[in-house]
Structures are given as structure tokens and as C-alpha cells.
Amino acid sequence: MPDVEYMLFCCRDQEHKCGFRVQAKTKEEAMEHARAHMASEHGMKEISEETERSIKEKIKPVKVEE
Incomplete structure (x- = not known):
């Protein structure tokens, strides 16, 4: 299957001790x-x-195999 590109945000990258992550189709x-x-x-x-x-x-963009 082809890879699909998503936009990923991880809250811990924003200097919070938090495990929230979101993948979305657009920024x-x-x-x-x-x-x-x-x-x-x-x-x-x-x-x-x-x-x-x-x-x-x-x-950031990430590639996910679907």
C-alpha cells in the first residue's frame, strides 16, 4: 500500500509534559x-x-503506510 502524508503535532514538543498527539490531513x-x-x-x-x-x-509532515 502507498504511504500517505499527514501533519503531526506532539504537545510534548511544545514543552509540556503531555502525551497528546494529533495527525491531520492539513497543517x-x-x-x-x-x-x-x-x-x-x-x-x-x-x-x-x-x-x-x-x-x-x-x-511536521509524516508518512504513514495505509
Whole structure:
């Protein structure tokens, strides 16, 4: 089967001791999940531009065999 590329965000890369990971088809979809996670699990109801930029930088493409 061919590999499929996803965008991966791992919360621990954002310097949290947290095992949250999300794979999404697009960087924006991964960012939406990351924002929701930060709000619900880390109490970050509003994310600063700096934090948003940092999260986006940590979303990386990964190939998954399907």
C-alpha cells in the first residue's frame, strides 16, 4: 500500500509534559486540534501570536503506510 502524508503535532514538543498527539490531513486541521487541546487541557483559552507561531513550527509532515 502507498504511504500517505499527514501533519503531526506532539504537545510534548511544545514543552509540556503531555502525551497528546494529533495527525491531520492539513497543517490547519492539526492547528485546530492543537488549539482545542491547549484550551481544554492546558487552560490556554487564548493563544498568543508567539505561541501560535511556535505550534505551527512544530507541526511536521509524516508518512504513514495505509
